[in-house]
Structures are given as structure tokens and as C-alpha cells.
Amino acid sequence: MPRPGPLSLNTATVRERWGLAECADGCSRRGISAISPWRDALADAGGAERAARRIREAGLAVSSLCRGGMFTAADAAGRRAAIKDNRRAIAEAHALRAASLVIVSGGLPPGSRDLEGARDMVRDGLAEILDEARAAGVMLALEPQHPVACADRSVLSTLAQAIDLCDELGWGLGVVMDVWQVWWDPDLARQIARAQGRIAMFQASDWLVPTTDLAPDRGMPGDGVIDIPRLRAMAEAAGYRGPVEIEVLSRRWWSRDPSEVLGVVQERHATAC
Amino acid sequence: MPRPGPLSLNTATVRERWGLAECADGCSRRGISAISPWRDALADAGGAERAARRIREAGLAVSSLCRGGMFTAADAAGRRAAIKDNRRAIAEAHALRAASLVIVSGGLPPGSRDLEGARDMVRDGLAEILDEARAAGVMLALEPQHPVACADRSVLSTLAQAIDLCDELGWGLGVVMDVWQVWWDPDLARQIARAQGRIAMFQASDWLVPTTDLAPDRGMPGDGVIDIPRLRAMAEAAGYRGPVEIEVLSRRWWSRDPSEVLGVVQERHATAC
Numbered sequence: 001m002p003r004p005g006p007l008s009l010n011t012a013t014v015r016e017r018w019g020l021a022e023c024a025d026g027c028s029r030r031g032i033s034a035i036s037p038w039r040d041a042l043a044d045a046g047g048a049e050r051a052a053r054r055i056r057e058a059g060l061a062v063s064s065l066c067r068g069g070m071f072t073a074a075d076a077a078g079r080r081a082a083i084k085d086n087r088r089a090i091a092e093a094h095a096l097r098a099a100s101l102v103i104v105s106g107g108l109p110p111g112s113r114d115l116e117g118a119r120d121m122v123r124d125g126l127a128e129i130l131d132e133a134r135a136a137g138v139m140l141a142l143e144p145q146h147p148v149a150c151a152d153r154s155v156l157s158t159l160a161q162a163i164d165l166c167d168e169l170g171w172g173l174g175v176v177m178d179v180w181q182v183w184w185d186p187d188l189a190r191q192i193a194r195a196q197g198r199i200a201m202f203q204a205s206d207w208l209v210p211t212t213d214l215a216p217d218r219g220m221p222g223d224g225v226i227d228i229p230r231l232r233a234m235a236e237a238a239g240y241r242g243p244v245e246i247e248v249l250s251r252r253w254w255s256r257d258p259s260e261v262l263g264v265v266q267e268r269h270a271t272a273c
Numbered sequence: 274m275p276r277p278g279p280l281s282l283n284t285a286t287v288r289e290r291w292g293l294a295e296c297a298d299g300c301s302r303r304g305i306s307a308i309s310p311w312r313d314a315l316a317d318a319g320g321a322e323r324a325a326r327r328i329r330e331a332g333l334a335v336s337s338l339c340r341g342g343m344f345t346a347a348d349a350a351g352r353r354a355a356i357k358d359n360r361r362a363i364a365e366a367h368a369l370r371a372a373s374l375v376i377v378s379g380g381l382p383p384g385s386r387d388l389e390g391a392r393d394m395v396r397d398g399l400a401e402i403l404d405e406a407r408a409a410g411v412m413l414a415l416e417p418q419h420p421v422a423c424a425d426r427s428v429l430s431t432l433a434q435a436i437d438l439c440d441e442l443g444w445g446l447g448v449v450m451d452v453w454q455v456w457w458d459p460d461l462a463r464q465i466a467r468a469q470g471r472i473a474m475f476q477a478s479d480w481l482v483p484t485t486d487l488a489p490d491r492g493m494p495g496d497g498v499i500d501i502p503r504l505r506a507m508a509e510a511a512g513y514r515g516p517v518e519i520e521v522l523s524r525r526w527w528s529r530d531p532s533e534v535l536g537v538v539q540e541r542h543a544t545a546c
């Protein structure tokens with residue numbers, strides 16, 4: 001198995017203790033070449049322009065900005081607010097020169113059981129912001145999330161669905177392949193091959209056994225049951241040439257010293273991805 | 274939306290307080306016409322023959338027996354033990370005249386990351402017991418489980434996979450459509466239509482928002498986000514004529530008086546399924 005591509009640190013991995021400036025310095029110190037910030041970290045750092053300058057000064061590329069989307073809402077006002085927020089996210093991604101803006105679709109609106117209707121809202125929301133993203137040179141990277149998040153966070157559940165949306169809406173869209181979200185999918189190999197040239201980001205964390213919490217209990221690559229090198233090789237066979245972005249949402253890791261965490265991230269990037 | 278078919282009580286719904294005899298009496302008293310016992314309940318009731326007699330005396334049909342399967346194991350001895358246990362399960366289902374034996378595939382063997390290998394073990398295990406099941410007149414009802422259970426309990430994750438196995442292995446197999454397990458699936462409508470005539474059981478519980486635990490936090494039909502009547506109508510359009518089996522694995526409901534729970538089950542069967 002060839003060595004993985006460059007490493008990108010998703011800042012959520014150390015979010016409880018480090019702000020954006022500390023993340024940028026920490027990556028720079030350790031020779032990590034790319035970073036993927038969350039939007040709240042930009043806000044804390046004084047806005048996207050200042051954050052962009054800080055990241056540039058540290059010599060880092062921005063592999064993606066997390067996140068836009070959340071298109072589903074109970075009423076038209078809520079959907080309009082989501083569009084407005086996505087416009088801000090596109091402007092921020094543009095300011096950062098981020099390779100892509102990660103899109104998390106949103107779950108069922110409160111009180112709703114209309115899953116198809118929610119999926120329609122996602123498609124309509126994407127269609128509404130796509131021209132603006134194209135004009136800003138920001139790729140919208142659709143992230144299918146694990147079906148466990150379908151009600152709360154993401155009615156976009158499979159790579160097949162995400163690629164269908166790319167096919168339907170045209171250029172300017174790609175997909176995020178986060179192994180924690182998709183590893184279980186019996187149709188995965190076929191869909192990765194089908195994604196050819198459209199994988200915007202490869203994200204790595206691991207599925208722990210047992211998984212004791214529904215969201216923030218992800219594992220560091222190598223600590224769980226996902227065959228990450230195999231999935232990465234499949235992504236690369238489908239044309240992916242970008243970094244391996246490590247994003248570990250975990251109370252366990254958040255409680256540890258971020259410098260140490262970065263060391264583990266680097267080691268696992270080399271040995272378990 | 275037409276009224277749902279007859280109700281069957283899955284005994285796990287009241288398993289912390291009622292044994293098989295009490296379940297049978299409770300159903301009989303309330304005019305519930307079918308029951309789906311778990312195998313541990315048979316053992317506690319003195320074995321399958323005695324349990325069968327008890328259920329017959331109460332005037333109930335057995336809609337399914339839960340469960341066989343668990344074919345995945347780290348070594349050949351473990352896989353042989355699973356086959357042996359499935360043979361006992363087939364004999365028990367035969368003794369009960371159960372309409373089907375529910376098959377839960379098993380998760381990744383301990384220490385393994387080989388998901389495809391585990392899926393092969395499931396196919397091989399089914400192939401090995403299928404003739405015996407056919408001879409006993411016991412349909413093997415494959416239950417795809419929610420992807421959240423992929424590592425621990427079920428590498429069979431989608432209806433598509435289950436129907437593929439039916440296609441590959443031939444007659445004597447059917448699928449369980451448990452709405453809690455499959456409601457999120459973007460390919461669901463197509464796969465239900467494809468199942469035509471092969472849905473062996475329709476099981477109902479509900480997905481709660483928030484879901485706070487990974488296994489025993491299911492909702493009573495009507496308390497969550499699944500459009501159960503719509504899914505039932507789809508199953509019936511695909512030829513399903515059996516009962517609606519209500520199976521609610523929930524610490525919340527287990528702590529309540531089983532007689533009351535049965536009353537709620539009946540009401541929700543009429544109003545929310």
C-alpha cells in the first residue's frame with residue numbers, strides 16, 4: 001500500500017483547547033502542511049480575512065472549510081436564513097482560498113417525518129447557491145453522513161446520493177469521503193469508482209467498538225475497525241490526489257494536550273491511513 | 274391510508290417483566306392474535322415444545338422466531354458453533370410453526386477490519402443451513418440492521434444486500450423490513466418494490482429525536498420521525514400480507530407495567546402504523 005498523501009489537520013480534532021492561531025502555529029511547527037478550519041474558529045480569530053492572513057503566514061494550505069449546508073428548515077424563513085448563511089460561508093471559503101467548502105445537508109426539520117421533502121430542500125438549497133459558489137471559485141463538497149445522523153444532521157446518507165446530486169446539478173460540486181461516515185456501505189466500492197475525479201476531500205477517523213456516544217466518540221485512525229488504507233487506495237484509484245484530512249471528534253482526544261494529539265495524528269497518518 | 278394488518282407482539286417489547294407465558298396470556302386477553310418470541314424466552318419457558326403448546330393454548334399464531342444468524346466469527350470453530358446454533362434455531366422455529374426465523378447476520382469478528390470477508394461468512398453460513406431450513410419448512414428472514422450496528426451486530430446493512438442474498442441463494446429466504454433499521458435509506462422505495470413477494474415480516478418501532486443510546490432506545494410507533502404508514506403501504510404494494518409486528522427495544526418501555534404497554538401497543542398499531 002503506497003504511503004498516504006499529505007496530512008491536513010481538521011481543527012475540530014483539538015477544538016476544546018486550541019484556537020485557530022494555535023492550530024496554525026502547531027501545524028507549522030510540526031511540518032503539517034494543510035489545515036481545515038471550522039467557521040466558528042474563524043469567527044474567534046477575528047473573521048475570515050484575518051484568519052486567512054494568519055494561516056498564510058504559517059505557510060499552510062487550507063484543504064477545506066467546515067461547513068455550509070443545513071438547508072432543511074420548517075418554514076420558508078428558515079430556509080432563506082440558511083441560504084444567507086451559506087452565502088457567508090462561500091465568501092469565507094473564498095477569502096481563505098479553501099480548496100472546498102464542506103456541505104452538511106441538515107436533518108429532518110423539527111416535527112417532520114417527510115424525509116423526501118427534506119431531501120428536496122437540500123437539492124433546492126444547493127441549486128440556489130451553486131452559481132455564487134462557482135463565481136467565487138469555491139467547490140461545494142457534499143458530505144454524506146452516517147445514517148445514524150439522518151434525523152438530526154444529514155438526510156444525505158450515502159455516497160450514491162451525493163454523486164446523484166453532482167450529476168443532477170452540474171459542475172462546481174464534489175463529494176467528501178469521510179471514512180467514518182461511509183465505511184459500512186455495501187455499495188461503497190462501486191460508488192467510489194463512480195465518483196471518478198469528484199472526490200473533493202478524503203477524511204479519516206475510525207469507528208470504535210464499542211461506540212458509546214452518537215457523535216463525539218470517533219477514534220484516531222488505527223484504533224477502530226475501518227480499513228482506512230484500503231479505502232484511501234480506492235479513492236486514489238478514483239482520481240483523488242488531495243491530502244488525508246484527519247478529523248477526530250472525540251471527548252477523549254479533546255481532553256488531551258493538543259501538541260501530543262498532533263504528534264499522534266502525524267504518526268497515525270503515516271501508519272494507519 | 275388503509276388500516277394496518279393484524280398486530281403481532283414481539284416479546285422483547287416487554288422482556289424485562291414478562292416471560293413467555295405471561296406474554297401469551299396478555300395477548301390472548303387483549304385479542305392480539307400473534308406473537309413473536311425470542312429464543313431466550315423459549316428456554317425460560319421449558320423449551321420450544323412446551324412453549325409451542327402454551328402459545329397454541331392461548332390461541333396465538335407465531336409470526337416469527339427471533340433469532341438465528343450471527344455467522345461471523347474469528348475462527349472456524351466459532352463459525353461451526355454458529356451453524357450448530359442455527360440448526361437448533363431452525364428446529365425451534367419448526368416446533369413453534371413460526372412463519373419465519375429472523376436472521377441477524379453478525380458483525381465484524383473481534384479484531385477484524387475485513388468487512389467483505391465478514392459478509393462472505395454470512396453468505397456461506399446461510400448457504401450451509403438453507404437446505405435444512407427448507408426441509409423444516411422454516412423461512413429464513415434476513416434482517417438488514419441499521420448501519421450503526423455494522424461493527425457489532427450486523428454486516429448486513431441494507432435491504433438491497435438482503436435481496437441480493439435472496440437472489441443468489443434461491444428459495445426459502447425472505448427479508449425482514451424493520452422500519453427502525455431501514456427508514457433512512459435513500460434507495461428504500463426501489464428496494465421495497467424489488468422485494469416483491471419476499472417481505473417475510475414488517476416490524477415497527479420509531480426513531481426518536483434525540484436518540485440517546487445506540488441499541489435500546491427505540492420509540493413506540495408514533496413517538497418518532499418515521500412515516501410508518503407510508504412504509505407499510507409500500508410493503509403491502511410489494512405483496513406483504515402479514516401482520517405488523519411491534520418490537521420496541523427500550524429501557525423506558527421495559528420499566529413500565531406490561532399490561533399498560535400492551536394497551537399502548539394496540540392503540541399505536543391502530544393509529545400510527
